[in-house]
Amino acid sequence: MTDLLTMKGSALAIVLAAGEGTRMRSRKPKVLHQVAGLSMLGHALRAVAAAGVDRVAVVVGPGHDAVAAEARRLAPHADVFVQEERLGTAHAALAARPAIAAGVDQALVLYADTPFVSPDTLRRMRAGVAAGAAVVGVGFEAADPTGYGRFIMADGRLTAIREHRDATEAERAITLCNGGLMGFDGRRMLAILDRIGDTNDQKQFYLTDAAEIAHAQGLRVSAIVCDEEEVLGVNDRVQLAGAEAIMQARLRERVMREGATLIAPETVFLSFDTTIGRDVLIEPHVVMGSGVTIADDAVIHAFSHLEGAHVESGVSVGPYARLRPGATLRANSRVGNFVEIKNAELGAGAKANHLAYIGDARVGAKANIGAGAITCNYDGVNKHRTDIGEGAFVGTNSSLVAPVTIGAGAYVASGSVITRDVPDDALAIGRGRQELREGWAAQKRREQAGKKKDH
Numbered sequence: 015m016t017d018l019l020t021m022k023g024s025a026l027a028i029v030l031a032a033g034e035g036t037r038m039r040s041r042k043p044k045v046l047h048q049v050a051g052l053s054m055l056g057h058a059l060r061a062v063a064a065a066g067v068d069r070v071a072v073v074v075g076p077g078h079d080a081v082a083a084e085a086r087r088l089a090p091h092a093d094v095f096v097q098e099e100r101l102g103t104a105h106a107a108l109a110a111r112p113a114i115a116a117g118v119d120q121a122l123v124l125y126a127d128t129p130f131v132s133p134d135t136l137r138r139m140r141a142g143v144a145a146g147a148a149v150v151g152v153g154f155e156a157a158d159p160t161g162y163g164r165f166i167m168a169d170g171r172l173t174a175i176r177e178h179r180d181a182t183e184a185e186r187a188i189t190l191c192n193g194g195l196m197g198f199d200g201r202r203m204l205a206i207l208d209r210i211g212d213t214n215d216q217k218q219f220y221l222t223d224a225a226e227i228a229h230a231q232g233l234r235v236s237a238i239v240c241d242e243e244e245v246l247g248v249n250d251r252v253q254l255a256g257a258e259a260i261m262q263a264r265l266r267e268r269v270m271r272e273g274a275t276l277i278a279p280e281t282v283f284l285s286f287d288t289t290i291g292r293d294v295l296i297e298p299h300v301v302m303g304s305g306v307t308i309a310d311d312a313v314i315h316a317f318s319h320l321e322g323a324h325v326e327s328g329v330s331v332g333p334y335a336r337l338r339p340g341a342t343l344r345a346n347s348r349v350g351n352f353v354e355i356k357n358a359e360l361g362a363g364a365k366a367n368h369l370a371y372i373g374d375a376r377v378g379a380k381a382n383i384g385a386g387a388i389t390c391n392y393d394g395v396n397k398h399r400t401d402i403g404e405g406a407f408v409g410t411n412s413s414l415v416a417p418v419t420i421g422a423g424a425y426v427a428s429g430s431v432i433t434r435d436v437p438d439d440a441l442a443i444g445r446g447r448q449e450l451r452e453g454w455a456a457q458k459r460r461e462q463a464g465k466k467k468d469h
């Protein structure tokens with residue numbers, strides 16, 4: 015690990031997000047496709063932030079307003095530049111010329127379609143520049159180098175990066191390949207990039223030519239090496255699924271190392287921001303969307319789906335529960351099978367054990383929500399709130415028509431439709447009265463038997 019405290023100088027990240035992504039066969043720009051609940055662009059921006067890089071430039075393709083919007087949502091201070099024509103990676107980096115010209119010590123170029131870049135690698139690139147390199151390349155030992163640029167090394171220095179299509183047979187035998195990330199001395203970067211030409215097989219301006227140009231000028235060009243997985247790029251949906259699998263494996267490992275038990279980790283799906291405490295038990299087949307936090311000693315039973323939910327300590331969820339955004343389950347509350355909770359707080363020790371919908375509501379501590387109870391929160395136009403007091407008892411199959419308040423300690427009889435507020439400690443019954451007709455069924459059967467036709 016490179017110590018951030020010893021990192022001197024200002025840093026700028028230039029994130030290239032101008033890819034066409036045609037192989038995704040999508041109306042959506044490639045870098046907006048998600049891995050573990052966050053866009054690939056978002057993963058790149060998170061790594062940049064974690065590496066202490068405070069200035070960010072995102073280069074987007076023409077018409078890619080959605081990419082610009084995602085960049086601004088995740089990094090409000092980012093400058094967005096448009097690369098009007100796709101003339102190569104150096105041309106793309108130069109779209110951010112004003113950000114470079116503003117003056118910066120270390121400039122790091124990264125691609126928005128490589129979601130595994132680690133903050134540590136970005137820090138090592140910064141350190142390489144801080145130690146005097148004009149250019150820092152990031153290489154990896156490729157299992158199959160076909161298609162990648164090759165690192166041409168001499169005396170431990172990077173002297174050139176040769177694109178596969180421009181490489182000789184001998185150069186193609188090299189397995190140390192270019193991961194794509196490049197670090198620059200920010201004060202020298204423009205002078206180097208402006209010398210890059212397009213005299214190659216693709217007639218494009220290659221960022222990789224910076225290595226050879228700087229080396230020829232007698233400047234120091236260094237190489238660092240990272241794992242192949244870190245620079246794994248996503249070009250189609252098969253690779254997207256591959257990236258998802260790697261990311262899920264990492265997330266599962268992280269929560270297990272932090273003290274959660276996953277009985278069948280390969281069946282549990284987490285998000286980039288899932289936070290799980292100690293001694294949490296997660297049964298098989300659980301899916302977590304983004305924004306989920308689970309505190310110590312909670313149990314998430316099988317087949318539950320959580321998203322934007324906060325689960326406090328000792329809570330039991332599921333099996334077959336659904337927690338939607340804004341669900342907050344206070345300590346030791348219980349949510350059982352086929353219960354849906356949305357934008358609602360369930361107080362400490364409260365229970366909704368079977369078949370209920372609690373939306374736009376507050377449920378007081380130790381209240382009991384019976385099977386089949388529903389908050390009728392939506393009138394077709396607006397949403398309304400339901401407030402259920404501490405220790406209240408909502409009988410089975412009740413409909414609470416919001417806005418409505420059930421007082422603390424109040425009792426709602428089973429099958430009630432509650433349209434008016436219920437005071438503390440009161441009983442509310444809102445259902446048709448039961449009628450009884452003695453002998454009616456037996457009489458009916460006798461009549462039917464007399465009319466029965468032979469077939």
Ligand code: UD1
Nearest residue numbers: 030032033100101102103106125162163192193194220221
């Ligand atoms: C690039 C590197 C290669 C490296 C490989 C690693 C160059 C010339 N080559 O090759 O050495 O081994 O990545 O994956 O840099 N982009 C733009 N605008 C452009 C062109 C590209 O924004 O005009 C973006 C793309 O969206 C992509 C990235 O830059 O995210 C890389 O471009 P791509 O054409 O995929 O380069 P490769 O041929 O893969």
Ligand code: CA
Nearest residue numbers: 194247248249
């Ligand atoms: Ca590529």
